[in-house]
Amino acid sequence: MPTNRRITTRFLSAERLAAMVGEKGLAPCLAGLAGYIDEDFRRWNVFAKTARVANHSRDGVIELMPISDGELYAFKYVNGHPKNFRFGLSTVMAFGVLADVATGIPTLVSELTLTTALRTAAMSAVAARALARPGSRRMAVIGNGAQSEFQALAFHHLLGIKEFHLYDSDSAATEKLLGNLDKLGLRGKRFASTKEAVKGVDIVTTVTADKTNATILTPEMIEPGMHINGVGGDCPGKTELHAEVLRMSRVFVEYEPQTRIEGDIQQMPADFAVTELWQVLTGQALGRCDPGDVTVFDSVGFALEDYSALRYMRDLARELGVEDAISLIPELPDPKNLFGFIPGFEACLPAPAEKAVAAWPGAAANQAVPGLAHAA
Amino acid sequence: MPTNRRITTRFLSAERLAAMVGEKGLAPCLAGLAGYIDEDFRRWNVFAKTARVANHSRDGVIELMPISDGELYAFKYVNGHPKNFRFGLSTVMAFGVLADVATGIPTLVSELTLTTALRTAAMSAVAARALARPGSRRMAVIGNGAQSEFQALAFHHLLGIKEFHLYDSDSAATEKLLGNLDKLGLRGKRFASTKEAVKGVDIVTTVTADKTNATILTPEMIEPGMHINGVGGDCPGKTELHAEVLRMSRVFVEYEPQTRIEGDIQQMPADFAVTELWQVLTGQALGRCDPGDVTVFDSVGFALEDYSALRYMRDLARELGVEDAISLIPELPDPKNLFGFIPGFEACLPAPAEKAVAAWPGAAANQAVPGLAHAA
Numbered sequence: 001m002p003t004n005r006r007i008t009t010r011f012l013s014a015e016r017l018a019a020m021v022g023e024k025g026l027a028p029c030l031a032g033l034a035g036y037i038d039e040d041f042r043r044w045n046v047f048a049k050t051a052r053v054a055n056h057s058r059d060g061v062i063e064l065m066p067i068s069d070g071e072l073y074a075f076k077y078v079n080g081h082p083k084n085f086r087f088g089l090s091t092v093m094a095f096g097v098l099a100d101v102a103t104g105i106p107t108l109v110s111e112l113t114l115t116t117a118l119r120t121a122a123m124s125a126v127a128a129r130a131l132a133r134p135g136s137r138r139m140a141v142i143g144n145g146a147q148s149e150f151q152a153l154a155f156h157h158l159l160g161i162k163e164f165h166l167y168d169s170d171s172a173a174t175e176k177l178l179g180n181l182d183k184l185g186l187r188g189k190r191f192a193s194t195k196e197a198v199k200g201v202d203i204v205t206t207v208t209a210d211k212t213n214a215t216i217l218t219p220e221m222i223e224p225g226m227h228i229n230g231v232g233g234d235c236p237g238k239t240e241l242h243a244e245v246l247r248m249s250r251v252f253v254e255y256e257p258q259t260r261i262e263g264d265i266q267q268m269p270a271d272f273a274v275t276e277l278w279q280v281l282t283g284q285a286l287g288r289c290d291p292g293d294v295t296v297f298d299s300v301g302f303a304l305e306d307y308s309a310l311r312y313m314r315d316l317a318r319e320l321g322v323e324d325a326i327s328l329i330p331e332l333p334d335p336k337n338l339f340g341f342i343p344g345f346e347a348c349l350p351a352p353a354e355k356a357v358a359a360w361p362g363a364a365a366n367q368a369v370p371g372l373a374h375a376a
Numbered sequence: 377m378p379t380n381r382r383i384t385t386r387f388l389s390a391e392r393l394a395a396m397v398g399e400k401g402l403a404p405c406l407a408g409l410a411g412y413i414d415e416d417f418r419r420w421n422v423f424a425k426t427a428r429v430a431n432h433s434r435d436g437v438i439e440l441m442p443i444s445d446g447e448l449y450a451f452k453y454v455n456g457h458p459k460n461f462r463f464g465l466s467t468v469m470a471f472g473v474l475a476d477v478a479t480g481i482p483t484l485v486s487e488l489t490l491t492t493a494l495r496t497a498a499m500s501a502v503a504a505r506a507l508a509r510p511g512s513r514r515m516a517v518i519g520n521g522a523q524s525e526f527q528a529l530a531f532h533h534l535l536g537i538k539e540f541h542l543y544d545s546d547s548a549a550t551e552k553l554l555g556n557l558d559k560l561g562l563r564g565k566r567f568a569s570t571k572e573a574v575k576g577v578d579i580v581t582t583v584t585a586d587k588t589n590a591t592i593l594t595p596e597m598i599e600p601g602m603h604i605n606g607v608g609g610d611c612p613g614k615t616e617l618h619a620e621v622l623r624m625s626r627v628f629v630e631y632e633p634q635t636r637i638e639g640d641i642q643q644m645p646a647d648f649a650v651t652e653l654w655q656v657l658t659g660q661a662l663g664r665c666d667p668g669d670v671t672v673f674d675s676v677g678f679a680l681e682d683y684s685a686l687r688y689m690r691d692l693a694r695e696l697g698v699e700d701a702i703s704l705i706p707e708l709p710d711p712k713n714l715f716g717f718i719p720g721f722e723a724c725l726p727a728p729a730e731k732a733v734a735a736w737p738g739a740a741a742n743q744a745v746p747g748l749a750h751a752a
Contacts (some may be wrong), residue, residue, distance in 0.1 A: 146713065
């Protein structure tokens with residue numbers, strides 16, 4: 001009979017994943033994630049893409065985001081609960097799964113709260129590498145919450161940004177970000193308003209938290225050649241850019257059908273022109289045409305980025321020798337005898353000879369079973 | 377500041393869940409599951425129901441099945457890979473998650489391979505209690521694979537079935553089932569064909585595995601008053617009942633939009649009359665009208681049953697004092713400082729006074745913070 005395939009579901013807890021990132025180093029992790037995202041975006045057309053499946057409730061949303069390339073299947077569970085801070089909880093919490101498309105075995109369960117922050121920053125950097133002016137040195141970070149350190153780090157390590165102009169309506173958030181940047185050896189400077197913070201920078205990252213149709217960036221703040229990395233406008237009813245800012249820019253998105261609903265372009269007519277980023281990465285569409293162009297990456301977060309991130313974390317775990325696993329799927333000596341898995345009923349398992357027959361339908365008990373001699 | 381809410385994600389591994397079932401006992405588990413399913417079906421209209429999200433590939437399908445009642449959110453991951461037996465793997469493997477709708481916290485991750493077998497049998501028994509003739513004593517079980525013991529047990533304990541007539545085209549499967557029934561003290565009898573097995577029984581359970589449009593039951597086998605528990609015809613291209621058997625019967629389903637695609641009624645015209653079971657359970661529709669009626673429960677498995685099963689297993693774990701947990705979501709002293717969760721950056725956490733301010737936007741550092749004195 002065929003040797004039963006082992007079922008292993010690797011598990012990366014929140015603490016384990018944080019430790020892996022600490023061990024590997026933040027810069028290599030962000031670079032690795034950017035590489036995986038870039039590679040997967042270039043394979044755009046092989047993926048079966050689905051709009052996320054959302055369950056809306058009074059206080060928030062719970063979403064499932066599945067995607068597959070025919071070999072690996074991935075999905076992310078993620079919530080969005082703006083009032084969670086009242087309980088000392090994160091607004092966004094997430095975990096995800098990788099599965100083997102050929103057999104359906106879930107091969108990895110991983111935390112994705114920290115990972116989402118890392119992959120979002122890596123995604124922003126991949127887009128900015130393709131869209132921002134070469135030689136960009138200064139970036140404004142508007143919104144200094146949980147995602148802001150990751151954005152700063154990714155842009156420092158992957159684009160060479162040297163100076164960060166910070167603003168948040170909550171000064172304690174800016175204080176926290178300044179402290180973290182300082183520890184990282186990065187230069188952050190606090191400003192009294194968005195307008196002052198964005199003056200003279202090459203890139204503006206907006207990553208604010210309020211679930212409202214805000215106008216964090218207005219037309220008079222925009223300078224020729226700026227790249228706008230719009231991260232916070234990412235669900236229906238939550239935008240950051242004035243419509244006129246979008247109109248004066250060339251706008252790039254991850255997956256157009258999703259961004260039309262969730263991105264800053266939700267406020268624009270359905271025929272407002274946008275370009276999917278994968279087309280720029282593969283050379284099928286132009287990014288920045290002129291140093292004076294204003295470019296916008298209207299980022300909302302797409303399932304493919306989580307697929308890339310899960311793939312990266314799986315490989316990083318291998319590299320670091322992490323072997324944590326959970327027993328999510330029963331390993332059965334005979335898959336037809338699930339019942340025998342309940343303690344007290346093991347004795348009902350058929351004898352080895354019968355098992356062999358059961359695994360080879362049509363073979364009688366007294367016939368030779370092909371491959372049996374090779375089985376362990 | 378408010379005390380941070382603890383984040384606990386309970387975990388029920390395949391072995392743990394099997395041990396719980398062994399400890400509680402199979403009959404009480406099936407009765408408990410049937411009770412939870414019955415209760416939740418009576419609350420039918422409070423649930424936000426979604427068709428399952430399927431990813432089809434050459435060898436199988438991977439599905440996500442979400443559902444929510446506005447307080448609890450549940451989803452199941454389940455595959456269906458008919459060729460898996462070649463690798464010694466189960467055709468169907470599953471796990472699931474319960475989450476708190478108010479905050480998005482995933483509160484339970486559980487195996488659902490064994491649990492699905494239990495809940496499917498409990499669901500069948502709930503339907504048969506409502507549809508089969510009172511005093512039913514004999515049941516044919518056509519298809520003696522992984523699900524068959526659970527069906528026999530549920531019908532014995534919940535409906536008082538005393539005698540099981542068995543048939544499977546693979547005699548080794550019948551051998552295994554006979555052995556397991558014997559150990560359980562149940563009377564099983566092997567027959568040489570479906571036709572002989574169903575002769576004179578009150579209930580026929582069809583639970584065959586072949587992914588094909590089969591006609592396991594044909595009209596001449598059907599006797600007046602029979603209840604047909606059709607379990608195996610559960611996905612596009614997989615049916616068990618001859619169309620004429622459906623035409624001569626009153627047909628009941630879980631969730632009509634899904635069963636039209638996946639159930640035995642996929643072969644019938646769109647206007648073929650069916651009744652959703654919840655309507656019978658709540659008294660809004662009639663089940664069996666006459667002792668001579670032939671009733672069919674065209675079961676495909678619906679997300680609500682997994683919701684009920686996850687809820688039952690969560691409560692059973694509590695009852696048995698099982699406290700296994702996994703750390704899927706990071707617990708952060710300050711949710712705005714996700715970055716500080718990475719080892720080596722803890723020092724960037726704001727001091728307690730600053731944290732309090734960060735958690736109460738608008739409060740200045742030198743103001744008294746309501747509730748701060750009560751915080752640990």
